[in-house]
Amino acid sequence: MLCLLMLPACGYQPLHGANTPAAQQLSLVQVNNIPNRLGQQLRNSLIDRFYIDGRPVSPEYTLDVALNPSVIKLGIAVDDSATRAELNVLATYTLRNAQGAAVLSGTTTSVSNFNILRSQYATLIGEQDAYDRSVAQLSEDITRRLSLFFNRDPVTASAS
Template identity: 80%
Template sequence: MPSFKKFPLAGWGLLLSLTLLPGCGYQPLHGANTPAAQQLPLVQINNIPDRLGQQLRNNLIDKFYRDGRPASPEYTLDISLVPNVYKLGIALDDSATRAELNLVANYTLRNMQGAAVLSGTTTSVTNFNILSSQYATLIGERDAYDRSVVQVSEDITRRVSLFFNRDPVTASAQ
C-alpha cells in the first residue's frame, strides 16, 4: 500500500486542480469536435507573395486542412508579410555580429460576402549570428526565417481558431 506521506504537497495541488479543471469551463481549442475544427477547413487561404509567403501558406494549409482543401469555402484569409532585418551586434571593426529578424504579418479573414470578420497583426522576432563564414551566416538567417514563419502560422491559426470557438453561430452567420 503506498504511503501518502511520500506524496508531496505539490502533487496533491496538481491532482486537485486537474479534478476541478472541467468545472471551470475549459474547452480544448483544437479538438476533433470543436467549432474551430469544423470551421478551419472552410477557410480558403489565398496566395501570399514571395518564397516566404509560400512557406507561410503551406504551414497554414497543413494546420487548417485535414481532409484536403475546401470545395466550397465560406471564408477567405488574406495575409501580407513584411520582413525586416536589423543589425544589432557591432564588432570593433564596425562589422555586424548579430542580427534580428522582425516578421510582421497582417491578416484579414473575410466571409463570402467580402466583409472582414477578423483582422489583426502578428509579429515574430528571431535572432541569428553573422559569422565570418558566409555560408554559415546564410544558414543561420534561413533558420531564423523558418522559425519566424512557424511562429506566425501558429499565431494566426490560434487567433482564427479562437474566433470560431468564441461564438460559432455568429461566426458562421457572418
C-alpha cells in the first residue's frame, strides 16, 4: 500500500491516458486512408485509439501510413510442403502538421506466425488471425511512438 502512495511522487505519469498531452494531441490527428483491407483494419484501429470524443473537426495533423506485407513459408515437410508460415508487415508512417511539413516519420514491423494445415479453411483462419495480430501490434506501436512525440514537448510538437 505504501508503494502505491509513493508512486505519484516518483514522476510516473501515463503515456496516453485521458488527460495527458498525448491524448489531447492524438485527438487532433486525421488518419488518412490506407489502401487494401489490411490498411482499412489498421486505420480503424488507429481511429479507435486516437479519438476519445469523435473525429477532429479541424485536425492539426495528418497521418499517412503505407503497409508492405510479406509471407515467408517455413517448416518444410518431407514432401516439400510448408507447415508453418511467417507474416511480416512493414509499416512506414509520416505525421504531417497543418502546413504539410513532416514532423515525425518512421517504420515499424510486426511479425506473426501461423500453421499451414491440411484443411485450407483452417489455414485461412490461422492466416487471418496472424493479420489481425499484426494490425493490433502495428496500431499499438504507432500510437506509442506518436504519444512519445507529443509528450516530449507538447508546445513544440503543436508548433511544428
